[in-house]
Amino acid sequence: MKPEQSATVSRLIAAFAVAFRERPLSPAQRHVAYRALLDTVAVAIAGRGEQAPRFLRDYLSEMTGSGRATAWTTGERLPAEAAALLNGTAAHMLDYDDMLPPMVGHPSVVLVPPLAALAEMTGADGRRFAQAYVAGFEVLAKISAVMALPHVVKGWHSTASIGTLGAAVAASVLLGLDEVQTMHALGLAIAQTAGNRQNFGTMAKSFQVGQAGSVALRAALLAQRGFDAPRDALEGKYGYMALYAANEDLTAALDTLGRGPLDFDAIGIDVKKYPCCYALHKPLDGVLGLRAAHGLGPDDVERVEIVTQKRGLQPLVYTDPKSGLEAKFSMEYCVAAALLDGRIRLSSFDADQVTRPQVRALYPRIAKREVDGDMLPRWAEVTLHLKGGAQLRRRVDTSRGDAQDPLTDAELVEKAEDCFAFGGLDLPASAFAAEVFALADQRVADVLGALRAPESRGEVVR
Structure with a gap:
């Protein structure tokens, strides 16, 4: 058997990626x-005033100089890899980006920044962007369904x-790489893959997300130029599944890539209503409701009791947060703020x-616990013990904003408006949203051009 024929799992992914370029997406999917x-x-704009994006921008400007992709946070032009790093870091900074439940993670923050940067660099239009996004989403969903939970x-x-x-x-699809190049891109990406939960509550958490998209872009561009990697970097003896997972067999899951309904449609994307850890959304819906x-x-409340599924509290590592980043991973703070203010927003x-x-002062009145059972699906039950002895209880199985109860386009635009205002961007979010929703045959670079600094658009700065 030839070496290239033995890379079963990687070849399944690569063959899917190449074939998927020709699969038409419906207008609804796009x-x-x-x-x-x-x-x-929008969430990157909201995070642009945080220290980490500013530190990173200064570093990247010194290191790389000018380029052909837009830094969403400043409007500068940077090399594509640098823009993907900066934009991805900023977009995850406030923990306000969307979710994919089987991944136990955030899909768009690692897919959109590198794809947007590559699209600007290559002149790709909205159709090509969407095609690449959905292909990357499918691979994330399939791999995650097999190994994400124990991995996390x-x-x-x-x-x-x-x-x-x-x-x-996704980057390979947008660049039009062939099967061998796509396998090399996967191998090169795995050579740079990292990220651990010990970094939660610090700038490093967002940095490792920005880095993930940036190195994926680098991997695809290197593969396009002939840079090679093992064709079994995913499933080989010392590959990703052996070291990062428990050697689960991905063959059955990946054999369904491109066949039948897409996971993109069946699972969908969970958009965050609150700018904090997703493990807090169902409890917050219950408390605020x-x-x-x-x-x-x-x-009026003597005590709040929150019960959730096994490991539902695992990311919530701060019981007495001292900063906004720590508070995003604190049940105590978020529930107390919800009780006190009646809302959770960026300024919270x-x-x-x-x-x-x-x-x-409310922290001692908040109790939380997990129960035995499956980690998925997620749920939370909130009980308010009122002064006088009465109890109010609400179970939440679907968060507002989840794919099963999505925000409307108007509500998503409202979120974008809040993000733009919080980030101090003098640009109407509704106008930008209208351009994004009509992307299709337009070049991504033309739509993102609205975010650029005047000098980057060839305009006179006054």
Whole structure:
């Protein structure tokens, strides 16, 4: 048997990627991809004032100089790899980007930044962007369904550590790589794959996500130029599945790539309503729903009890957060802020909000626990024990914004408007959204041009 014939799993992915370029997407499918583009850009804009994107921008400007892709946070032109790194880091900074449940991670933040940068670099249009996005999504969904849960439990940050694989495939589709080149791109991406959950609550968490998309872009561009890698880097004896997973066999899952309904349609994308860890969304829906329905305030509640599925509390590592980043992974803070303010928004994680004495005073009244059972599907049950002895209970199986209960386009635009305003961008989010939703035959570079600094558009700076 020839060496190239033995790379069964990688070849299945590569063959799918090549064939998928010719598979037509429906207008509805493309629209979902454009929604992902809008949402990811919006949350990156919202995060542009954070320290990590600013530090990274300074570093990249010194290191790389000018280029052909847009830094969404500043409007500068950077090399594609640098733009993917910066945009991906900023888009994950506020933990407001979308989710893919089987991945236990965030798909668009590793797919959109490298694809947008490559699309600007190559002149690709919206159809080509959407085709590549969906192909990368399919690979993420298939691989994640087999190995993501134990991978995450072990301590990997799946958005980065699995996301690199889907991003490399997506970049390969956009660049039009052949099967061998796509296998090389996968191998080169695996050579750079990392990301662990120990970094949660710090700038490093977002950095490793930005890095995942950036190295996937680098891998595809190197493969396009003839740079090779093992064709069995995914399934080989010392490959990804042996070292990053538990040697699960991906063959059956990947054999269905491109056959029948897409996971992109069947699973969909969960868009975040709150700018914090996804493990908090169902508890917050429960707390805020009960508070609104019964007109309650913190003085009416003696105790809050939250019960969720096995390992549902695992990411929530901060019980007494000192910063906005830590507060995004704190059940205590988010529930207390929801009770006190009646809402959770971007400004909820400002430093002066997190350290409020009236919020911290509620922490001892908040109890949380997990129950035995499956980790998926996720759920949460909230019980408010009121002063006087009454109890109010609500179970939440579907978060608002999930694929099963999606935000409308109008609601997504409202989120973008809040993000643009929070990030201080003087650009109407509704106008930008209209351009994104009509992307199709337009060049991605032309639509993203609205984000560029005046000098990058050839305009006179006044």
